[in-house]
Amino acid sequence: MPERKDSDSRKLLLRLREILAAPGGGQDRLDRITHHIADSMGTQVCSIYLFRDPETLELCATEGLKPESVHKTRLRLGEGLVGRVARSGRYVNTADAPSEPGFRYMPETGEEVYSSFLGVPIQRVGEKLGVLVVQSRDARLFTDDELYGLDVVAMVLAEMAELGAFLGSQSDGMPLQHRFPIVFRGGVAQEGVAEGRVWLHEPRVVIANPVGEDPLKEKARLTEGVAMLRTTVDSMLAATSMAAGDSAEVMETYRMFAHSRSWLRRMEEAIDRGLSAEAAVEKEQSQARARLESAADPYLRDRLHDLDDLSNRLLRILTGQGKDTGAEMPENPILVARNIGPADLLDYGRKLRGVVLEEGSVGSHATVVARALAIPLVIHAERITSEALNGDQIFVDGDTGMVHLRPEETIAKAYRDKMAMQAEAQQRYAGLRDLPASAKCGTTIQLYMNAGLMADLPSLENSGAEGVGLFRTELQFLARTRVPRRGELAALYTKVLENAQGKPVMFRTLDIGSDKVLPYMKPQDEPNPAMGWRAIRVGLDKRGVLRMQLQALIRASVGRPLYVMFPFITEMNEFEEAHRLLMEQIAREQRLGHGMPTDVRVGAMLETPSLAFAPKKFFEMCDFISVGGNDLKQFFFAADRENERVRRRYDTLNTSFISLLEQILQRCNDARVPVSFCGEDAGRPIEAVTFAALGFRRLSMRPASIGPVKHLIRRVDLSELRRVIDDARDIGETNLRGPVTDWLARQ
Structure with a gap:
């Protein structure tokens, strides 16, 4: 039968x-x-x-x-x-x-x-x-x-x-695929608007021969392809053998999938039923997705990406369709992908005008890179990789999370008008580059920029920033398949300081965990990663990596001031431990006869409400404090910034949150420790002038925000705005956005 x-x-x-x-x-x-x-x-x-x-x-x-x-x-x-x-x-x-x-x-x-x-x-x-x-x-x-x-x-x-076998015509009722305008409503990850042409990161493998005539021949092709795949995976495993233990463990799991006999057997059974080798691989891939997507175990669901990657590699071996398909990247490319890692995104660099992802998150390392490159990014644009074709016209609106594929001319004109107005505004801001951010009352605010790439550093001069308020050191770890060596990091940090041309650079030590998982580090099965094993908690548990990074920073800062900032400090003893570790590395470098920085300043990121209530001694120990607004707001309102349902429900200018910031400012002022506000909200002009009116004298933001923020600060009297804020609170206002915007409108 x-x-x-x-x-x-x-x-x-x-x-x-x-x-x-x-x-x-x-x-x-x-x-x-x-x-x-x-x-x-x-x-x-x-x-x-x-x-x-x-x-x-x-x-x-x-x-x-x-x-x-x-x-x-x-x-x-x-x-x-x-x-x-x-x-x-x-x-x-x-x-x-x-x-x-x-x-x-x-x-x-x-x-x-x-x-x-x-x-x-x-x-x-x-x-x-x-x-x-x-x-x-x-x-x-x-x-x-x-x-x-x-x-x-x-x-x-x-x-x-x-393959397009069922595409319709104008005379029948079949859908006309890849013809009409389509709008995708995604999530905002990086602001900005861009027009360009679609460039698919990994064009889908097209299987031209889904039916196989000779099962023996197809099985032989499959066996040969799997052998090539296994050789590639074994080579990858050998390349990471000197890396961290987590890296080797992840790659070993990957190798086990590639060498699975049941995986090969199921594909051979599909060939016996009449499929070609390529179609058998894809059928098994589809069934594996169906099994793993419904798995209750998050670790098993994470393995879906491993199986997808293995299957795609095998399909490219069988079809000969590598990533380099011969297509030429269009001018003004907009990258479209299901998801993308930081290394791949960095490879594209500033050639891209924008990025659209089907997956992603607002705090992922891909988002961090997109911000560093100053290109708009929209995430959660479902099914766009299926609908978009290379070369399609596309508009990315990172301000609203909208993506218009093959737009009508009226839509295209509206977006071109919007971009022209933004470009005109940037030209006006460029004239303020060398002027101080001094308000009408005479108060001057220092505007710093956030960075994480060497490519960011030209913005330091062009934007008019007075320094780097946050240099994200994790990008150099995320973009590699192994732990970077101390010498590599020291050389990189040296170049960063040389390009800063004497302006201060605040280096934040490795901030990984949560959604920023190193490719060679085993993901942790945590129900709430944002509140789990991350940042300084990882550094103090894996001290070898933190010591190596601190040594690299010391060696890069010979003859210059060194500013080190520890992330996600939640209580005083964490800062004491990290501070002690830094002092030990300085003493070690001195014993080895190495040159020293001219000065060492050690600060902390205040990102949890608990640290606002730390002992006075903590504030006195710090040389500076940076309020990490993104995380602080998340924990204050118990609103996950990755959750679109709740993250926009809570306002930075909520009176309760403003009161918390005011308390932090008071404690820092009492201890005479400089304090800055760092995060997305620092780059929004209305929020920025409110922070300045509260008493923040340093704000750190993305380079493109410095012009608009400086423009508004120079047009207002911060003492008058402070009275508006106090009056609004006195009459019981629960949110200051209305009173502040009304006052600004009158100015």
């Missing part, structure tokens, strides 16, 4: 390949496919439903239902058995369809009440394209062989769709 089914499956797949190769439109192909599937499986009905939009399925072809119902019958996602298959991504096989939960009878199709129903998703590596259904009058469950055969056919249909 199985042999006959295997033979039937192979015959059906060969028929599908003939249909794919034959001339004709998308509708004609689908009509012939449904006829052949129903005939091959001995069913009265075969129907193909495709997504018209992310929430709507449309009957696009049928054998057995009324032809006039095609392109008329539509189902919402989750509606009926077909909608259930589409939502879950899993098959429904029943001998009594009307008794199934959610069953819906559609009289417009003219269908009888068919007892047997088998529906399987049409999907390609996690992307849901539609549902393939067969029905029959007799009440029976379809066999495992029939289910597997239909699943294989659905996978081939997905490949045919990727």
Whole structure:
């Protein structure tokens, strides 16, 4: 019996390949496919439903239902058995369809009440394209062989769709893929607006031969490809053998996947059913995604990325389609990707005008790099990698999280007008570059910039920044596949200080953990990583890495002042331990006869409310304090900054938060320790002048924000604004944004 089914499956797949190769439109192909599937499986009905939009399925072809119902019958996602298959991504096989939960009878199709129903998703590596259904009058469950055969056919249909086999024309009702304007609503990760052309980071592998004629030949190709993959992975493992233990552990897990016999066996079974080697790999990849995405264990879900990467590597070996496809990067490229690591993003550098990701987060290292490159970034733009083609016109609005793909001319004109106004404003700000940020009352605010890359340093002079208030040292760790050596870091830090040309640079020690996981470090299974093992907690637990970084900073600062800032200090003893560690490294360097910095200043990032209540001795120990506004606000309001549902609900100018900042300022002033505000809010002009009116005399922000902030500070009297703030609080205002903006409008 199985042999006959295997033979039937192979015959059906060969028929599908003939249909794919034959001339004709998308509708004609689908009509012939449904006829052949129903005939091959001995069913009265075969129907193909495709997504018209992310929430709507449309009957696009049928054998057995009324032809006039095609392109008329539509189902919402989750509606009926077909909608259930589409939502879950899993098959429904029943001998009594009307008794199934959610069953819906559609009289417009003219269908009888068919007892047997088998529906399987049409999907390609996690992307849901539609549902393939067969029905029959007799009440029976379809066999495992029939289910597997239909699943294989659905996978081939997905490949045919990727090849454009079902694209519509102006005369039929089929969707016109990759033709019309599409708007994606994502999340804001880096502000700014850009126009450009799509450049796909990893173009999808196109499988031109989903059906295999000779199983022995296809298995030999698969075996050869897997052998090449294993050799590559073993070489990668050898390259990281001298790195940290976590790195070796991660790579060893990766190697185990590549050498899995069950993984190879499942792909060989798919070849026996009639698939080519490439299609078998992708089918296993899709099924693995379905299994792991529903796993309760977060560690197993994380392994999905490893399996995806292995499968993609194997597909590129089998098809010969490397990342270098021969396509030329367009002018003004906008990078579009599912996700991207910091090393890849740094490779593109300043050639990019913007970035759009299907995944990502507001605090990820990709976001940090995008901010350093001063290019707009939109995250969570679902399905854009499926819709976008290389060279498509695209507008990225990092201010609102909107992405317009192939926009209408009215939309394009509106965005070009917006960009022209922003460019004109930047020209005005450029004239303020060499002027101080002095308010009308005579108070001068020092404006510093945040940085993390050598590429940032030219902005130090061009923006008019007085120094670097935060240099993120973790980017040099995130962009490598191994722990950087002390000499490499010392050389880099030396170049940073040389490019600063005598202006102060506040080096923040390694701030990893939470969403910033090193590629060679085992991810920690933590329910709330933002409040877990991160930043100084990692440094004090893994002292070898922190010592090495401190030694590199000392050696880079010979003959210059050294400013070191420890991140995520939550209580005084953490700062004492970190401070002691730094002093020990200075003493060690002196014993070795090495040169010394001319001065050493040690500060702390105040990012948790607990530190605002630290003993007075803590503030007296610090040479300077930097308020990390992004994390402080997150913990103060108990609002995860990665959670779009809550992070925008709470305002920086909330009276309670302003009172906390005022208390921090008072404690720093009592201890005579300089304090600055560092974070996204420091670069927003309204928030910046409010902080200045409270008493902050140093603000640190991204370079592009310095001009707008300086422009507003120079136009206001901070003492008057302070009276506005105090009056608003006296009358019980819970938020100062209204009173502050009203006063600014009158100015």
